[in-house]
Amino acid sequence: MRQKIVAGNWKMNNTLQEGIELAKGVNEILKANAPKCKVILGTPFIHLTEVVKTVDSKLISVSAENCADKEKGAFTGEVSAAMVKSTGAEYVILGHSERREYYNETPEILKAKVDLALANGLKVIFCIGESLAQREANEQNAVVKAELEGSVFHLSAEQFANIVIAYEPIWAIGTGKTATSDQAEEIHAYIRSVVADKYGKAVADNTSILYGGSCKGSNAPELFSKPDIDGGLIGGASLKAGDFYDIIKAWN
Ligand code: PEP
Numbered sequence: 001m002r003q004k005i006v007a008g009n010w011k012m013n014n015t016l017q018e019g020i021e022l023a024k025g026v027n028e029i030l031k032a033n034a035p036k037c038k039v040i041l042g043t044p045f046i047h048l049t050e051v052v053k054t055v056d057s058k059l060i061s062v063s064a065e066n067c068a069d070k071e072k073g074a075f076t077g078e079v080s081a082a083m084v085k086s087t088g089a090e091y092v093i094l095g096h097s098e099r100r101e102y103y104n105e106t107p108e109i110l111k112a113k114v115d116l117a118l119a120n121g122l123k124v125i126f127c128i129g130e131s132l133a134q135r136e137a138n139e140q141n142a143v144v145k146a147e148l149e150g151s152v153f154h155l156s157a158e159q160f161a162n163i164v165i166a167y168e169p170i171w172a173i174g175t176g177k178t179a180t181s182d183q184a185e186e187i188h189a190y191i192r193s194v195v196a197d198k199y200g201k202a203v204a205d206n207t208s209i210l211y212g213g214s215c216k217g218s219n220a221p222e223l224f225s226k227p228d229i230d231g232g233l234i235g236g237a238s239l240k241a242g243d244f245y246d247i248i249k250a251w252n
Pocket of ligand 1: 009168172173174175212213214215233234235236237
């Protein structure tokens with residue numbers, strides 16, 4: 001059966017020292033209150049090694065927020081999937097709307113990143129989601145389907161087992177506007193049906209589909225009560241251990 005997951009995405013927040021303190025804080029809370037879901041901390045590259053050392057790997061997995069679309073070599077400033085893996089991180093977030101929008105990451109670039117991540121033994125949290133204009137034009141289903149087709153549907157079913165999907169409506173990210181639980185469930189069920197059409201029902205039933213976009217302790221229980229919502233990808237509310245735990249405990 002598919003995993004329930006709460007994953008944090010710290011984005012470009014926290015110095016190394018602040019990040020270690022935050023990871024310690026989450027770890028301490030979870031040591032005292034065993035989580036009923038998989039918990040992942042998505043951190044900037046420079047935090048990965050220390051956060052891996054700081055947390056109990058039985059309670060918390062660690063994720064990068066990006067990796068390069070090239071294997072290795074003369075790409076100044078880039079960080080490869082192999083480098084991410086060598087820190088002890090298990091996951092990488094790819095396809096986040098901020099990367100697509102501000103760093104011009106195209107479906108082809110993301111496809112290359114996905115392939116390199118999987119080839120290096122990382123699992124991928126692959127983000128998809130529509131803009132406000134696309135939602136208003138009722139294009140959300142076509143958008144998320146095209147994003148899957150463009151970057152992950154070339155994978156074999158065996159490879160696809162290492163993909164977690166995060167549905168994140170761009171209009172809900174960092175805006176305080178959350179999709180209603182019914183709106184989110186409707187598109188999560190659609191995403192699962194698209195995965196089923198491509199890989200079959202068994203694969204679709206085993207695929208975790210997370211919701212992201214202003215998820216917090218107050219709305220997580222309602223969102224997570226929906227049958228096709230398997231947890232959350234959390235930005236702002238992952239930056240304080242207590243706020244993040246308020247979401248994790250929605251699975252209790
Ligand atoms: C995100 O960027 O992945 C996200 C969901 O952000 P927030 O929770 O702050 O909306």
